[in-house]
Amino acid sequence: MAQATRTSVMRRQSTRTRLLAGTAVGLAALIFAGSMATVFGVVSLTSQVAGITTVTLLGVLLIGLGLAVIGFGVGSATGYMDSTPRESSGIVAGVAFSGIWFVVGGLIGSQTLGIGTIGWVVSGLLLGSGAFVLTVLPREDIGSTVPAGIFAAFAGLILLSGVIGPAWVWTPKGLRASFRGELMVPVITLFASLITGWAAAKAYGGFGARGRHMGAYALIYLNAIAIISVLFVLVGLTFYRGLPRLLEGITIGLGVGPGTTISLFGVSVTLALPIQWPFAMKGVALTNTLNGVLPAVVGTVWLVVGAVLFAVPLGVGAAIFLSEYAEQGRFTRAVDIATNGLWSTPSIVFGLFGYAFLIPRFGGEKSLISGMLTLGFMLLPLVLITSREAIIAVPREYRDASAALGVSKWETIRSVVLPAALPGVVTGVILGVGRIAGETAPILLTMAGGTFIPGSQTVNVIGGFEFTASPPFVANPELLDATSALPYQLYALITAGVGGGGLIEGTNSFQWATALLLLIVVLSFYAIGIGMRYYFRSKLQS
Amino acid sequence: MMTIPSTLDPDSLRSAGMQYVRSSRRFIDEATPSELATVLLSSLSLIAAFIGFLLVSSWTVVPFAVFLIATGYGWAKHQGLMARALTLSMTISTLVILGLIIVFIFLRAWPALQYGSAEVFGLNVPGLRMFIQTRWNAAADPIRYSMLPMIHGTVMVTIIATLVAGPLGVAAALFLSEIAPGVVRETVKPAVEILAGIPSIVYGFIGFTVLSPWASDQFDLVGQGTYLFVGIVVGLMALPTVVSVAEDALTSIPESMKSGSLALGTTDWQTMTSITLPAAFSGVSAAVLLGVGRAIGETMAATVMLRNNPTIPDPIFNVFYGYETLTSLVAANYGEATGIQMNALFVAGVILFITVLFISIGSQLIEARMEQKLGGVE
Numbered sequence: 001m002a003q004a005t006r007t008s009v010m011r012r013q014s015t016r017t018r019l020l021a022g023t024a025v026g027l028a029a030l031i032f033a034g035s036m037a038t039v040f041g042v043v044s045l046t047s048q049v050a051g052i053t054t055v056t057l058l059g060v061l062l063i064g065l066g067l068a069v070i071g072f073g074v075g076s077a078t079g080y081m082d083s084t085p086r087e088s089s090g091i092v093a094g095v096a097f098s099g100i101w102f103v104v105g106g107l108i109g110s111q112t113l114g115i116g117t118i119g120w121v122v123s124g125l126l127l128g129s130g131a132f133v134l135t136v137l138p139r140e141d142i143g144s145t146v147p148a149g150i151f152a153a154f155a156g157l158i159l160l161s162g163v164i165g166p167a168w169v170w171t172p173k174g175l176r177a178s179f180r181g182e183l184m185v186p187v188i189t190l191f192a193s194l195i196t197g198w199a200a201a202k203a204y205g206g207f208g209a210r211g212r213h214m215g216a217y218a219l220i221y222l223n224a225i226a227i228i229s230v231l232f233v234l235v236g237l238t239f240y241r242g243l244p245r246l247l248e249g250i251t252i253g254l255g256v257g258p259g260t261t262i263s264l265f266g267v268s269v270t271l272a273l274p275i276q277w278p279f280a281m282k283g284v285a286l287t288n289t290l291n292g293v294l295p296a297v298v299g300t301v302w303l304v305v306g307a308v309l310f311a312v313p314l315g316v317g318a319a320i321f322l323s324e325y326a327e328q329g330r331f332t333r334a335v336d337i338a339t340n341g342l343w344s345t346p347s348i349v350f351g352l353f354g355y356a357f358l359i360p361r362f363g364g365e366k367s368l369i370s371g372m373l374t375l376g377f378m379l380l381p382l383v384l385i386t387s388r389e390a391i392i393a394v395p396r397e398y399r400d401a402s403a404a405l406g407v408s409k410w411e412t413i414r415s416v417v418l419p420a421a422l423p424g425v426v427t428g429v430i431l432g433v434g435r436i437a438g439e440t441a442p443i444l445l446t447m448a449g450g451t452f453i454p455g456s457q458t459v460n461v462i463g464g465f466e467f468t469a470s471p472p473f474v475a476n477p478e479l480l481d482a483t484s485a486l487p488y489q490l491y492a493l494i495t496a497g498v499g500g501g502g503l504i505e506g507t508n509s510f511q512w513a514t515a516l517l518l519l520i521v522v523l524s525f526y527a528i529g530i531g532m533r534y535y536f537r538s539k540l541q542s
Numbered sequence: 543m544m545t546i547p548s549t550l551d552p553d554s555l556r557s558a559g560m561q562y563v564r565s566s567r568r569f570i571d572e573a574t575p576s577e578l579a580t581v582l583l584s585s586l587s588l589i590a591a592f593i594g595f596l597l598v599s600s601w602t603v604v605p606f607a608v609f610l611i612a613t614g615y616g617w618a619k620h621q622g623l624m625a626r627a628l629t630l631s632m633t634i635s636t637l638v639i640l641g642l643i644i645v646f647i648f649l650r651a652w653p654a655l656q657y658g659s660a661e662v663f664g665l666n667v668p669g670l671r672m673f674i675q676t677r678w679n680a681a682a683d684p685i686r687y688s689m690l691p692m693i694h695g696t697v698m699v700t701i702i703a704t705l706v707a708g709p710l711g712v713a714a715a716l717f718l719s720e721i722a723p724g725v726v727r728e729t730v731k732p733a734v735e736i737l738a739g740i741p742s743i744v745y746g747f748i749g750f751t752v753l754s755p756w757a758s759d760q761f762d763l764v765g766q767g768t769y770l771f772v773g774i775v776v777g778l779m780a781l782p783t784v785v786s787v788a789e790d791a792l793t794s795i796p797e798s799m800k801s802g803s804l805a806l807g808t809t810d811w812q813t814m815t816s817i818t819l820p821a822a823f824s825g826v827s828a829a830v831l832l833g834v835g836r837a838i839g840e841t842m843a844a845t846v847m848l849r850n851n852p853t854i855p856d857p858i859f860n861v862f863y864g865y866e867t868l869t870s871l872v873a874a875n876y877g878e879a880t881g882i883q884m885n886a887l888f889v890a891g892v893i894l895f896i897t898v899l900f901i902s903i904g905s906q907l908i909e910a911r912m913e914q915k916l917g918g919v920e
Contacts (some may be wrong), residue, residue: 171762177862178762213811220721223713224730230778231737234748314632321629335633337903338640343903344832345895346839348869349647352891355876356646361598377639384636410622431735438741441841441869445876487743487842494750494846508751515747519740526739530732 010217017072017081021204024068025218028197031061031189032222038186045166045185055166058189058461059159065196066153071143072203078136084208089143094136100191102128104151111170112163126439139208144215147197152192159185194219235519242516245509249278249290266492279513284452293514295453296489299368300521302449302459303485304437306372307379312429314376315383319425322384323391323414347441350378366482368459375436382435386428390421423536427529434525438518440487448492451484459483486518561826571853577620581627584612586682588631592638643895651892654885658687672889678852680883687886689893695769695867696838702861703780703837704827708830710777711784715829718785719792722816738782746846747774761862767849769864775847776840791825791909794916824912827843828905835901839894841869850874868894 037043038054045055052060075081105127109120135143158164168181198215205214252275273281282292318335326332354374362370394417402412465476484492493511570578587609616624655669662670673693677686714734718727753775754766761768788849795818803813819826848864854870855863866874868890879887 029648062704174857175858175860175862176764180762183760209809209812213809216811217721217813220713220717223710224717224722224726227710227714227781228730228733231733234745235736237748237752238744314635317629317632321626321633325626325629326633335636337906338637340901340906341635342636342640342643342900344835344839344898345643346841346869346898347794348839348841348872349891349895349898350649351648351876352872352888353643356650356888357642361595362699377643380636380639402548408622410625413625434739438739438743440741440743444873487741489742489840490747491846492746511747511751515744519744522739522741523736526736534728 017075018204018206020068021072021200024065024072024195024200025204026060027065027068028193028200031058031065031193032197034058035186035190035193039183045182055185058185059156062152062156062159062189062192062196064156065200066149066151066156066192068149069152069196069199069203070149072200073142073149076141076203076207078180080309081206082202083141083203083206084210085140086208087139088137088320089135089140089529091136093144094132097151097195098132098149100148100195101131104154108481109199140211141203144202144207145199152196155188155192157520159188161496164188191484194222215386223251234239235523238516238519241509242512242514245513246516249276251276280517283454283458285454290508291452292484293484293489293517295458296484296486296514297517298458299447299483299485300437300487302368302483303371303375303443304433306369307375307436308429308433310373310376311379311383311432312350315380316387318384319391320356320413320418323388324409324417339381340385342377343385347378347439348445350374351442351445353377354442358446363480366445366447366449366479368447368483369479371443371485374442374446375439378439378442379436380430382432383425383429386432387421390424390428391417393424394420423532427533427536430525430529430532434522434529439524439526440491443485443488444491447482448484448488453484486514486521490514553560558792572652573623577616577623580612580616580620581623584609584616584624585627585631587612647888647891647895650885651888652885654687654882654889657882657885658889672886676854680879680886685882687883688725688852689889689891690866691854692866692868692871692890693893694854695860695865696859696869697868698769698774698864699773699840699844700834700837702770702776703840704830704834706774706777708785709836711781711829711833712788712826714781714785715788715792715826716814716819719789720810720818734782734785737778738786742779742840742842743846745775745779746843749843750846757862763862765849767847767864768862769855770861772844772847772867773861775843776837779840779843780833780836783836784829785890787829787832788822788826791822791829791912792823794912795821797861797915821916822912824908824915828908828912831901831908835898837906838901839869839898842872845870847872 015208034043034054035058038045044055049057072081076083076085102124104124106120106124108127109115109123110117113119113123115123131147135142135147138146163183164181166181166185168184169178170184171178179457198219201218202211202215205211258273258276258281277292278288278290279292280297281294282288282290283294284291322332322335351374354370354377358370358373359366398416399412402416403409407415457468459478459481467475490511493507493514496507567814573581587605590605591602591609594605613628616627652668655672658670658672659668660667660671660674661667672687672689675686675688676690677684678688678691679686714730716732718734722730749771750766754768756770757763757768758766799817800813801819803817804810808816844867848866848870850866850870852866855865869888873885875883875887885897
């Protein structure tokens with residue numbers, strides 16, 4: 001309740017210390033960003049910034065930050081700074097700090113002093129337990145700042161003194177790996193900036209409940225930013241490396257694209273697309289100036305079509321039965337467990353199952369239809385779960401109103417429940433398709449063969465149907481042939497290695513372009529699905 | 543809301559059985575002979591087609607055609623009944639598919655288990671030798687198919703992936719459900735979903751072309767492929783699962799509990815750590831468990847980034863050398879494997895399937911418990 005009676009004088013004083021603490025948080029963020037830049041090689045440790053090397057600058061900044069953080073703790077403990085600390089920093093902080101200091105102690109013991117295995121364990125335990133006591137026993141303001149501040153200042157000293165510098169290398173015995181200063185220096189500064197940033201954020205909130213709130217929020221926001229940046233880096237890198245080759249050779253004009261000849265009443269007309277996109281519209285051939293992945297594109301399309309034709313009726317039908325007809329009991333419970341079990345079954349197990357179950361039943365060779373059904377099995381639980389959620393979400397009143405009009409149960413489902421649930425079902429199907437379109441492992445064992453496929457081997461499912469005299473009377477050799485798909489194509493390109501048998505010009509750019517095309521195909525399914533969900537949700541709310 | 547009977551005592555079971563018998567008798571009494579005949583013909587022909595398919599008969603097409611015709615006739619004449627029968631058979635098919643998966647991968651794994659049997663106290667235990675020796679060699683005598691190197695690899699990758707996906711995922715779920723303002727949430731949430739949408743082979747490709755060479759260079763490794771970086775990449779891939787399931791658990795905590803705490807003057811963070819997280823604890827741990835399941839089953843990134851050579855690294859915790867996981871074993875060896883070796887790959891599949899199925903059932907039980915608990919609180 002002391003906070004409620006704060007006077008304006010105290011508030012002014014706290015504004016100044018808060019400003020200082022805020023600056024410290026900013027400095028920690030700056031060091032964090034700088035360390036990241038050095039990890040990724042954007043900035044070199046030995047390059048000069050304003051006359052001093054980066055590593056010296058980082059060391060000086062760390063010492064300053066560490067001293068500042070200790071200052072906050074001492075200032076609060078001596079009453080100079082306005083704060084509301086608790087009795088202790090808590091066990092969690094204690095364990096974290098003791099872990100960090102155990103590593104420091106162990107390294108000092110084994111590397112600086114060279115006192116053997118038992119020695120470094122003892123020195124690690126000494127420092128670790130010391131840090132634990134220093135964190136947990138004193139009041140929160142000392143406990144959560146001093147161990148962090150000392151660590152940062154110590155790390156800064158090590159960098160300044162050159163004990164660990166850019167040229168430093170440590171090769172632990174038996175590990176067949178070495179740690180280089182180039183990487184370890186930024187890793188150390190990353191750690192130091194994280195814990196000092198947390199401590200400074202606590203000081204900013206004046207310790208206590210508000211301080212913890214601040215410290216935790218700083219870390220959680222950082223985590224969210226990190227996840228988003230990983231996404232941007234991944235997608236951006238793929239675009240950057242893959243886009244030039246993907247778009248190479250695109251020409252637009254009348255009749256430049258691949259064409260089909262249609263013969264009707266003795267008149268044959270050749271229709272051709274007004275665009276030629278070599279990467280997506282050509283196969284691999286010696287005569288091509290630019291090779292492409294047409295068979296894989298067409299294979300992916302047919303895979304998705306087949307899986308959807310198999311899984312969507314089955315999944316939606318089962319969802320209708322479970323949510324409209326079935327009484328909740330052992331049967332629905334068993335189906336629930338089976339659905340969730342199918343959902344979490346690893347994709348490679350689906351591949352093994354397709355190999356053992358489907359291939360012997362479809363001609364004994366890898367085939368397009370085995371791939372379609374295997375992916376259909378994978379898609380089924382996704383469709384079932386999302387459709388069921390969508391059907392359950394339809395308000396009870398809709399059904400009651402329809403039943404009150406004397407409409408039969410099935411009529412109600414068909415004309416009231418399903419239309420209302422349709423957006424949810426479609427969204428679920430699209431997201432599910434996005435997921436299976438990128439799957440490699442199931443089709444690896446059931447469908448795919450060949451790395452570089454000529455354009456002439458592109459599947460033509462519709463034209464492949466034929467009738468036979470012996471059972472099963474209908475045959476489609478196109479469905480029974482092995483073919484390729486984009487994710488498999490990428491895998492085959494990776495395993496084929498650089499050079500790729502000499503058939504492909506610039507294998508590396510070809511790989512990146514394939515990865516980009518796959519990414520675009522899959523992410524556009526996701527974009528459409530997510531966009532639809534937002535659209536229907538906003539329509540529902542308005 | 544679904545109501546799940548929490549107790550399965552014999553009395554309720556018997557009454558459920560009686561009810562089932564009664565309802566089916568009522569159905570037979572009420573249905574006209576034509577309806578009955580159509581549904582019977584359609585379901586019998588479907589079963590016949592299924593059996594024909596199982597027996598690899600080329601005559602499967604005949605009962606299937608009968609099924610189509612009977613169903614089409616029934617759909618035109620008695621749509622309501624047919625719809626009910628059809629949707630029931632579709633529901634049963636999910637159970638059948640899971641059953642088929644279990645039967646077929648076990649059948650194919652059996653010869654390898656027999657080959658790898660060992661004696662314990664005079665008792666011949668099939669498959670035991672695959673778990674007490676560490677040698678995997680399909681080319682040179684003695685030919686042995688030990689699963690231990692792969693189990694070790696899967697455990698290493700899963701531990702590292704969980705260390706990445708667990709804390710980061712739960713923190714991100716807290717951010718999304720409790721902290722982020724509306725606009726930020728609406729941008730971060732789709733981003734997390736898109737992260738889940740990037741195909742695993744693309745992750746693997748970037749790992750293989752960018753991360754692995756960088757790691758080999760930085761740490762002076764012999765060759766490419768480390769459990770450390772495979773674990774980090776797999777952790778990134780498991781992250782969205784953890785985030786979305788944990789977020790669901792956190793948002794399912796009734797608002798009244800949170801506002802009750804806030805009304806006592808606590809900060810948001812205090813409410814999260816002392817009310818929301820403890821109440822959602824079982825849901826959050828189910829999320830992490832599902833993330834672990836994803837990490838165990840991840841195939842392509844591991845296959846592309848690892849060395850594909852079944853060995854246990856030296857020393858055993860050496861994360862800088864990555865050899866093989868259960869998933870990558872299958873993906874890397876299916877091509878040239880024949881005979882017992884192919885069966886041994888199915889053993890890896892069986893281990894994966896059982897582990898992940900148990901994880902899935904475990905997380906469902908945890909979630910069901912949480913639902914019950916919250917239902918009691920409300």
